[in-house]
Amino acid sequence: AQRVTQPEKLLSVFKGAPVELKCNYSYSGSPELFWYVQYSRQRLQLLLRHISRESIKGFTADLNKGETSFHLKKPFAQEEDSAMYYCALFPGNTPLVFGKGTRLSVIA
Amino acid sequence: NAGVTQTPKFQVLKTGQSMTLQCAQDMNHNSMYWYRQDPGMGLRLIYYSASEGTTDKGEVPNGYNVSRLNKREFSLRLESAAPSQTSVYFCASSDRWAAYGYTFGSGTRLTVV
Numbered sequence: 001a002q003r004v005t006q007p008e009k010l011l012s013v014f015k016g017a018p019v020e021l022k023c024n025y026s027y028s029g030s031p032e033l034f035w036y037v038q039y040s041r042q043r044l045q046l047l048l049r050h051i052s053r054e055s056i057k058g059f060t061a062d063l064n065k066g067e068t069s070f071h072l073k074k075p076f077a078q079e080e081d082s083a084m085y086y087c088a089l090f091p092g093n094t095p096l097v098f099g100k101g102t103r104l105s106v107i108a
Numbered sequence: 109n110a111g112v113t114q115t116p117k118f119q120v121l122k123t124g125q126s127m128t129l130q131c132a133q134d135m136n137h138n139s140m141y142w143y144r145q146d147p148g149m150g151l152r153l154i155y156y157s158a159s160e161g162t163t164d165k166g167e168v169p170n171g172y173n174v175s176r177l178n179k180r181e182f183s184l185r186l187e188s189a190a191p192s193q194t195s196v197y198f199c200a201s202s203d204r205w206a207a208y209g210y211t212f213g214s215g216t217r218l219t220v221v
Contacts, residue, residue: 009148034209036209036210042214043198043212043213043214043215044151044198044200044210044212045212046209046210046211049208049209086150086151088209095139095141095153095156095166096209096210098150098151099150100148100149100150101150101151
């Protein structure tokens with residue numbers, strides 16, 4: 001069965017420190033993966049898709065098929081990065097499968 | 109440039125009352141979804157509609173019904189609200205299932221007392 005695991009419920013880092021939000025998936029095919037961000041009491045917004053290989057707000061994510069991971073990274077955290085982050089998998093012809101989310105807290 | 113619009117934004121219900129959450133999208137998307145968001149549980153799919161005229165159960169459908177009224181609108185109904193349905197409800201839409209990701213509404217915060 002398809003599954004997305006985000007092992008950390010909460011991640012606290014200091015401003016200016018590197019950030020890595022972990023995401024592991026279980027899927028037998030070629031995955032399409034996403035990261036969504038939700039700022040306090042707002043709607044979820046698409047942060048990035050692995051197929052576009054883009055960098056948004058300084059965040060990047062690389063698909064590692066060998067480790068079945070899609071970790072989200074940023075070299076220098078900012079206070080405005082504090083939010084809830086969800087990793088999601090598109091299995092094909094069924095809805096997105098979301099992880100349970102990681103709350104990132106950036107400490108000034 | 110509305111995207112996905114949900115109404116109401118907030119609602120308090122008494123146990124046993126019924127209500128309908130409304131969702132409309134103006135992006136000509138084929139697929140629409142209802143999720144609930146609870147602390148520690150992430151997003152859980154309630155129902156979805158792959159295209160106009162079809163609906164399917166998600167992970168947590170019990171206690172809910174849906175109607176895909178037309179291509180734009182997808183409503184979620186609670187027939188007899190229970191405190192366990194206290195949650196934040198999000199509607200989302202996408203084209204071609206979800207190959208390009210979802211667009212989410214701003215959510216409905218529902219409290220059942």
